[in-house]
Amino acid sequence: MTRLQKRQLLTGLLFVSPWVAGFLAFSLYPFLASAYFSACDYSVLSPAVWVGPDNYLTLARDTIFWQAVWNTLFFAAVSIPLGLLMSLTLAILLNFNVPGIGIFRTIFFLPSLMPLVCLAVLWLWMLNGDVGLINAALQPILKTLNSLFSLSLTPPNWLQEPAFAKWGLIFTGLWGVGHAMVIFLAGLQDIPRHLYESAEIDGAGFWQKTWAITLPMLSPVIYFNGIMSLIGSFQVFAVPYVMTDGGDGPERSLLFLATYLYQNAFDYWNMGYACAIGLFIFILILLLTLLATKVSSRHVHYEGN
């Protein structure tokens, strides 16, 4: 290395040193420690005692844990595609040049600014079985359906019924898709206009253009938003925590992996067990991300390469 290169290296390291310190203290150390504690009996209050694979063996037989896994997978499997569909549809609509488009964009974005605690409190109220706005809106629809097909449908008591609680949470999430929507909108605006113009000369209609141009050109952004919501939905915590007042919902239907981790760590001080759950979440996210990358590599189209 020349003297200049050495100096550059030192200056560079000096500038990134805040991040390096943060990386060591708040990423690398906790990650390794978490892996170590997951093989320990550990309560923070007393030193960790090595127990080998015990925590993982207990996890494998823990039916509550598997329920949390199932709930989390169900939540992710429903809310990720629905969220992507909703944010993409909104972005496509908001890319039209209609009067008041600026106001529309702001309105659809606003809910994503809600602090999670407010979001949870507000939707607890919206989804109230007796006097909630959602059921008030459903009532006339169900009434019509009932009289048309002689059924007897009644609106559910969303968050109090095991079969509906997760759907209540999913709807709450759909209200806040603004962030992904704005990213999609930017992606749409990056698509070169001439592609659409030549398709129009060939007589392509709206759907053809959407399938042949918009979706392929947008695929990297769809992938990005997909991975972001994947990482987010495996950590879902605050909204169900507030909605259930720190519990896990009717018949544990709102018990998610992060909830169960939190309960073990801070309600039962079973920190080693909590670390094992944490590592499980990490590996699950990693595997699903790799899977998504593999599957999408055939469909994601990168311009220029």
Next chain:
Amino acid sequence: MKGYEKSAWIRTLVFLILAGGSAAFLAPFAWMLVTSVKPLAETMTVPPRWIPSTFQWHNYRDAIQSMGYFWLYLGNSLFLCVMTVIGTVISSTLAAYGFSRIEWKGRDSIFLLLLATMMIPFPAIMVPVYGLFKSLGWIGTFKPLWVPTFLAGAFNVFLLRQFFLTLPKDTAEAARIDGCNEWQILWYTVLPFSRPVLMVVAFFQFMATWNDFLGPLIFLTEQKTFTLALGLQSFQSQQGGTAWHHLMAASTLVVLPVIVLFFFLQRTLLEGIATSGSKN
């Protein structure tokens, strides 16, 4: 590219869908506001009433009173917002500068490491982080909630680096030849052009701190030290879901600052969020 459909009836249809959708998206906000000024009895009517018989503005005063430490919560949240915004802006700018404007050996592989850390979910590492703060005697203080922001978070460094890479290099080279050191180059040739992106980073950090729930939940122990978000949750928990007019008034007070700030910075922010997704 703006609007790839020109036919009038499709644009009318899109307008109608957007108008309907907007009404649906605004309804929860409207419902929150309406409930927040209703007398308690009118929150329980079936079918729901959109126009209250009287506008009970004192619900706000009552909600603040029954939350107990509302003003303390507000002060705590503001203190944390100020500290974390300062910490993030300074440390992320330095780190992003080091990752983009200085050439050094191994820079790009270390940057990949930074990207990889964004994959680690906080719950997966929160136990050792808690243990770390516990051994420092920081549990129950504000330190765990602001000190780490002085050590540059990965996402903000990423966002700023992407922006710094787009700035022209020749002014920096000229300054270097004139004998400026890196600090001066950062200060005179990079920062003056980075106001918008720094504003985005600052706003994101403000939002993250204002909204954070899990952090205050595990690191704060005494009611008086709670942030507004945590205070609202504990209020909701005490109420057991009865005084909805007060809960909605309290929620409105917690959302309001974020929305006001957003309207001031709207243009810059929407562009900033857009770049965070499209550049990579």
